[in-house]
Every structure is written in C-alpha cells, then in structure tokens.
Amino acid sequence: MQRGMRGAALVxxxxxFPTLMLFLLSIVQWGYLIAASMVLNDAAATAAxxxxxxxxxxxxxxxxxxxxxxxxxxxxxLDTAKCNVADVTxxxxxxxxxxxxxxxxxxxxxxxxxVTFSLAVPNASGGVLALSAKIKMK
Numbered sequence: 001m002q003r004g005m006r007g008a009a010l011v012x013x014x015x016x017f018p019t020l021m022l023f024l025l026s027i028v029q030w031g032y033l034i035a036a037s038m039v040l041n042d043a044a045a046t047a048a049x050x051x052x053x054x055x056x057x058x059x060x061x062x063x064x065x066x067x068x069x070x071x072x073x074x075x076x077x078l079d080t081a082k083c084n085v086a087d088v089t090x091x092x093x094x095x096x097x098x099x100x101x102x103x104x105x106x107x108x109x110x111x112x113x114x115v116t117f118s119l120a121v122p123n124a125s126g127g128v129l130a131l132s133a134k135i136k137m138k
Contacts, residue, residue, distance in 0.1 A: 026120035033113060033121065036078055037131055040111050043073035044133035048107040052137050070109055082112040108134045 047070035071083035086108040096103045111131045115124040123129065
C-alpha cells in the first residue's frame, strides 16, 4: 500500500467513525426512551385497572399512597423519584368524568426522562424529556 493511500484511509476513518458512533448512540438512546414509554404506559394501565377493580382497599388512600402505588409499578427501569401522578382529587383518588352518561376515570403518570445523548432527542430541554402516559377507563 502506498503512503498516500494509508493517509486517505485514515481520513476516511476519521470522518466515518464519529458519524457511525452518533448513529449507534442515537439508536441506544431511542431504544431506552421507547422502553421507558412502554413501562410508563403499562404502569398507568395497571394502576387504572387496579383502581377500577378495587377503588380503595384500605380506606386510607391519599395523593401520596396513590403516587407511590402507581409509580411503584415502573421500576426497575424508571426512577420513582422522577415519577408523578396527575388527574387525582384532593383525596388522591382519580377524578371521575361523565362522558355520554358513562363514568370514566382518567389516570395520568408523568416521568422526567433523563436524556444522556441530547443530540438524538429533540425537545429535550436541560437533558430531560417529559414523558406522559394517559389512560381512560370506565
């Protein structure tokens, strides 16, 4: 191999390697983001199903117990400290809404997802992307 050819291969590698790493890190970041979104949706659906079938098992539910129950369904992938529950009454129970004569309960869990590789994820301000899972059940 001639000396000029080796230099050309080094320049090509210097251009291709960072681009390839950007692509691979983006795939990993989006995979983790999609997995977190699926876990959050499942936690919201499980919490909603649990509430619909057994509204207040101990008679002592409040906002704190509802949050710890709903967000407690998300580990080990998600950090429960970054999880929050919305659409609850002052007593911490899901607020009912009547739609076409049917009582519907809406459950919303939000999570501040830490973005490690912010080049790959648009709308991630300050290294955090707000994920939300909203479930309506009757």
